[in-house]
Amino acid sequence: MSRTRKDRPGRTGSLTMADLAELAGVSKITVSRALADSPLVTPETRERIQALARDHGYKLNVSARNLRLRRSHTVAVIVEMKPSSDRTMLDPYPLTLLGGIAQELTAAGYSVLLTTRQGAAAAAVQAADGLILLGQGVRQDAVRRFDKLGLPMVVWGAHGEEDAHAVVGSDNRMGGRLVAEHFLRQGRRHPVFVGNPSHPEIFERLSGFVDTLTAHGIKPLLLRRDEFTLASGIDAVHSLATRKVPFDALFACSDLLAMGAIRAVQELGRKVPDDCSVVGYDDMPMAAAFQPALSSVRQDWQAGGSLLAQKMLALIAGEPVESQVLPVSLVARAT
Amino acid sequence: MSRTRKDRPGRTGSLTMADLAELAGVSKITVSRALADSPLVTPETRERIQALARDHGYKLNVSARNLRLRRSHTVAVIVEMKPSSDRTMLDPYPLTLLGGIAQELTAAGYSVLLTTRQGAAAAAVQAADGLILLGQGVRQDAVRRFDKLGLPMVVWGAHGEEDAHAVVGSDNRMGGRLVAEHFLRQGRRHPVFVGNPSHPEIFERLSGFVDTLTAHGIKPLLLRRDEFTLASGIDAVHSLATRKVPFDALFACSDLLAMGAIRAVQELGRKVPDDCSVVGYDDMPMAAAFQPALSSVRQDWQAGGSLLAQKMLALIAGEPVESQVLPVSLVARAT
DNA sequence: ACAGCTAATGATATCGATATCAAGACATCG
DNA sequence: CGATGTCTTGATATCGATATCATTAGCTGT
16 A cells, blocks of 8 residues: 555645645755745746645645744734733723734734733743733733743833833823813812722822822822722712712723713712713723713723834834833813 | 843754753653653653753743644634724624633633734644634635635634534524514614624624514614714714604614714604614623613623634534524613 | 563654755856 | 856755654562
8 A cells, every 4th residue: 555645544634845746746845945936946837836736725834834934923912811800801992902913913924822821821922923911010020921931022001110121001190190180170179089009000090190189289089999890980989978088070990980980979969070070091982972971081002002013023023122101182071 | 222132142042852951961852751741750850850941941842842743722713804994803892702712712721823814924824723713704705715724613603504614603683683572562663773784793683683573564774884883873863864764763783883873863852762762782881871771782792702712622622513602682771 | 580571761753844055957158 | 168157956954842662770570
């Protein structure tokens, strides 16, 4: 029984370049060149081999090529996906960041390898040409751990004092300041920040907010809420009411939280924005259709993703890359 | 100053098993076994080698292993990302599907390779152990094209008549029927469907909607809108008003569209739901906080993602897999 | 003591592609 | 006519891991 490669059991039934070479009566390397459109082979034989490859459904073995070329045209994106009640990357908005990254990288011919920090899958990360970290603070140990891989790396989040790598993030401090100024213009006396400041980005919003207000002699209250849900916003306001804490302005660090808060304030029989103004964060599309129309700080997640990807591509190309903060803007509507 | 990249001279900078072997005074294969916790090596030498690997920061070359083992522990997810005005996978909700997939697969030790249909990046797909297709209709040529790769494949979307592969999707027809019955119970006479029926899933919603209504002697109107935005919803209602078409019930195929429509209806001086009831789709979290509280068809994208992933894992394990439709439910609120 | 057995390790081939260098065919030029 | 150069193709080594089969050391049993 002749062992032709045609009758290999099962597998993918895929031929190798060696098979093609035999079929065409040339050597492997000629096949390799022909398929790569190398000018080193006669147009005639190139055509012939390419046709052969098409007809027989030849499929390149990417692992073999990656091994030989020592690059994978793949960028790993590592997201924080702890199943806790914390805001996870599985939320729609952080995922938008991923969408921006994917769009930019695939346009450049790169693939995106999506992984979590935990899990055995982390092994695959090492095959990547670069690393984008989402959802973990910059100073976390995770960042240092991945730094050890020696891969080009870009991080999304708050900026550290002395970052060893490029960081891209929204200007959260500016977001806090804009809202503070908004409240000051309205003459509010008892502003409250609602959110989870243990999250570095949100901490920055808080500090921009607090700094601006205290500079004007106003001392805001911090109401800590870990969840970014409607219920959490409602609950936050209830908590203020039962404690009889005075408040006339709320800065919630997500739109959902803000909407919940507004409903709760209204249920207390108080008017928004007359008795209490409210500002959210992210400016989701329906913020404008909310009643009353929600004021919110807009940050462009998708643009952030694109930027992360662009910096990554630059790093891979060996160019130097700087950290960058993306400006945010306050969209002042009714509340 | 940019210290973006570790500047090692020449080489890849990382050692290989051969290097470790030399350091430990054993052979490559012993190193391989030691690192794989194989019982074939003495616990003592295993410890020694593992310590050595740690100390020297040894990193496995995944491409090499993939080549040898002929599997990559990677599942490719191919999403439709055309930059048209169509609903793209970059929208938050379809991305949630991806979140579910990622969570399930990474928990099982697999990585997710995210790619678009176009682009050279498609090459990397062939290295995957399986393929999940999102965002393209089942009967599209794209599906057939990827089918040729001979990889385990699962598709998200509407179910075809005779599918050659496993399809998972929401029960869109049921969604349409539920809304139709809701309108019938309310005694509505002039229901309108707002959305883009060229999208197979949305076409199913439409047909479930229409079939149920016509069975009760009511003929709904189709108002075609391609975008899933607030503006589009507003515009849709305006178009009805200027054409003086009578309507007393709107079924919008996204919540955003529904919210825009509601605002437009209210601006016309008509009451929701008294003069016109409205139902959206997806039941986004803030649907409940909308005023009036939005009724919506709930579909669990993330669960869909998990299910896709589970079926993929089963396929990879060689088990047979059936197509499946996920039930949806109508969350009837004020509108 | 010697055949027979297990435990631990190693030599070699292999996965499928590409880089390097060499070689044959053919044309050009002094 | 021989030397040189260009064009096309090929033989071989290599990337870094693992499978297979062979080998050695240590142990038991009668």
